[in-house]
Amino acid sequence: MELQSIKNRFGIIGNSPGLNHALHVAVQVANTDLSVLINGESGVGKEVFSQIIHSLSARKHNPFIAVNCGAIPEGTIDSELFGHEKGSFTGAVDSRKGYFETVNGGTIFLDEIGELPLGTQARLLRVLEAGEYIRVGSSKVQKTDVRVIAATNKELIEYTQTNKFREDLYYRLNTVPIRVPALRDRKEDIYLLFRKFVTDFADRYKGTPVQLDEGAKDVLINYPWPGNVRELKNIAEQISVLSQDKSINAITMKSFLPEHNYSRLPVLAGGAGSVSQSEFANERDILYKLFFDMKKDVNELKKMFFDLLQNPDIARHAPVFNDQSFAELNGNPSNTASSKPVFLPHNTDMIDHHEDVEESLSIMDKEKELIIKALKKHKGKRKDASLDLGISERTLYRKLKEYDIEE
Numbered sequence: 001m002e003l004q005s006i007k008n009r010f011g012i013i014g015n016s017p018g019l020n021h022a023l024h025v026a027v028q029v030a031n032t033d034l035s036v037l038i039n040g041e042s043g044v045g046k047e048v049f050s051q052i053i054h055s056l057s058a059r060k061h062n063p064f065i066a067v068n069c070g071a072i073p074e075g076t077i078d079s080e081l082f083g084h085e086k087g088s089f090t091g092a093v094d095s096r097k098g099y100f101e102t103v104n105g106g107t108i109f110l111d112e113i114g115e116l117p118l119g120t121q122a123r124l125l126r127v128l129e130a131g132e133y134i135r136v137g138s139s140k141v142q143k144t145d146v147r148v149i150a151a152t153n154k155e156l157i158e159y160t161q162t163n164k165f166r167e168d169l170y171y172r173l174n175t176v177p178i179r180v181p182a183l184r185d186r187k188e189d190i191y192l193l194f195r196k197f198v199t200d201f202a203d204r205y206k207g208t209p210v211q212l213d214e215g216a217k218d219v220l221i222n223y224p225w226p227g228n229v230r231e232l233k234n235i236a237e238q239i240s241v242l243s244q245d246k247s248i249n250a251i252t253m254k255s256f257l258p259e260h261n262y263s264r265l266p267v268l269a270g271g272a273g274s275v276s277q278s279e280f281a282n283e284r285d286i287l288y289k290l291f292f293d294m295k296k297d298v299n300e301l302k303k304m305f306f307d308l309l310q311n312p313d314i315a316r317h318a319p320v321f322n323d324q325s326f327a328e329l330n331g332n333p334s335n336t337a338s339s340k341p342v343f344l345p346h347n348t349d350m351i352d353h354h355e356d357v358e359e360s361l362s363i364m365d366k367e368k369e370l371i372i373k374a375l376k377k378h379k380g381k382r383k384d385a386s387l388d389l390g391i392s393e394r395t396l397y398r399k400l401k402e403y404d405i406e407e
Contacts (some may be wrong), residue, residue: 003027010048013196014189018181022049029176030056035128037113037173038151040180043228046151049178050109053149062106065099070112077120079136088137100133100144113150113173114159118166124148125169148173162394183225183232190221193229197236208246210239215250223257368403371396375405 003023007013012023029036030053038046047066054064072080079089083098099108110116116124127133128148132141150173159165183190191212202209212220225231239248239256371389378384386396399405 006052010052012045012048013193014186016181016186016189018179018185019189022178022180023052025176025178026052027056029053029178031058033147035147035173035175036149036178037156037176038149038178038180040151040153041182041226041228042153043230044180044182045229046153046180047109047111049180050107050149050151054107054109054147057107057147059106059147063103064107064109065103066109066111067099068111070115074117077117078123081120082123082133082135084136085138088135092137095135098133098135100127100146101142103146104144105146107147107149110148110150112152114152114154114156114165116165118164121166121169125166125172128169128172183228187221190225190232191217193232194220194236197233198240201237201240205240207240210243210246210248212248212253213250216248216253219250219253219257364403367399368405371399371403372405 003020006023006027012019026036026049036050036053038049040046050066051064054060067081069077078084079092079096079098081098081100083096083101084092086092086095110124123133127144127146131143131145133144134141156165156170156174160167160170183193194212195209198209201207227234235256239253242256243252245252371385374385374388375382378388382393382396386393389396391399
């Protein structure tokens with residue numbers, strides 16, 4: 001089936017390479033029974049891909065159900081998925097079928113699969129490997145023939161490293177991965193989507209579709225869209241309803257967009273695997289802290305230098321601290337060096353002679369240096385060091401391995 005006909009059928013707009021590739025993989029895998037893991041940020045439309053796969057499969061005439069794993073309380077999710085027997089827990093006044101029983105022969109879409117409790121993950125793995133499950137409160141093994149399509153906006157491979165997600169389940173689900181691109185990676189599609197949404201809203205509210213000038217288009221396309229297509233649709237509706245003038249310029253467009261301070265710093269290289277958005281934000285915080293501290297130190301050194309130039313007499317009595325003295329001032333005493341201050345010589349002409357010392361400007365070197373300082377400050381206690389750095393203890397542990405830092 002041609003991609004354009006699939007787009008028309010499911011209301012998919014856009015022609016970016018990333019989107020077309022994801023659709024192509026979905027079409028190819030649809031007529032099999034392989035498990036599929038759909039990756040993508042919140043709001044990119046992962047559920048639409050599950051519907052495409054189901055509708056093009058041999059199971060298309062059988063049930064399809066979408067389950068948000070993150071919306072079901074941990075205490076009841078086993079009952080929801082696998083059913084329960086009467087009296088198996090407080091409130092179980094009757095026996096109940098679970099989704100894997102009611103959707104037998106069809107497809108189940110498990111959204112936010114990373115939110116599943118570990119116990120439920122073990123039950124799901126048994127369904128995937130043997131097609132078997134047991135109701136809560138029962139000892140009878142039941143069979144089911146359900147195709148599982150899962151989706152996540154997390155990096156599950158990182159969850160496996162912290163024992164939040166079973167590694168065997170991850171590889172069982174990830175038989176065929178589909179990555180749905182974020183809207184900011186589909187810039188050529190943004191205006192097409194916006195135009196479609198404002199046209200639909202104009203029809204709904206019996207009005208005239210808004211028009212964007214070139215400045216407004218640039219603002220629209222270059223906004224990062226953290227909420228992806230869902231956020232774009234909401235903004236289109238707000239503009240359609242609230243804008244008095246149907247001709248939108250850049251200033252008006254900016255007034256409808258939230259302010260987001262997104263850093264465009266590069267992702268730090270050197271680690272195995274990808275870095276999640278939350279971890280990158282933590283690393284960015286380290287860099288910000290480092291840069292602010294450096295700026296403060298530079299300003300203090302400038303002030304000291306100009307004071308010496310203007311008042312040469314100060315130089316005869318001003319102590320210049322060696323590295324050990326600076327370490328003590330920062331709360332990091334060491335027994336390996338003398339703590340006596342070094343005084344400048346009486347000949348202040350030496351001030352006029354200086355050499356520029358090249359300092360490493362590598363981001364990774366500075367980050368490593370800051371981590372080592374934090375560990376020394378807190379005597380090797382990771383928890384205290386991570387709090388001081390403003391990152392999680394897990395991120396700190398990964399950085400220790402990445403930079404080969406000995407504690």
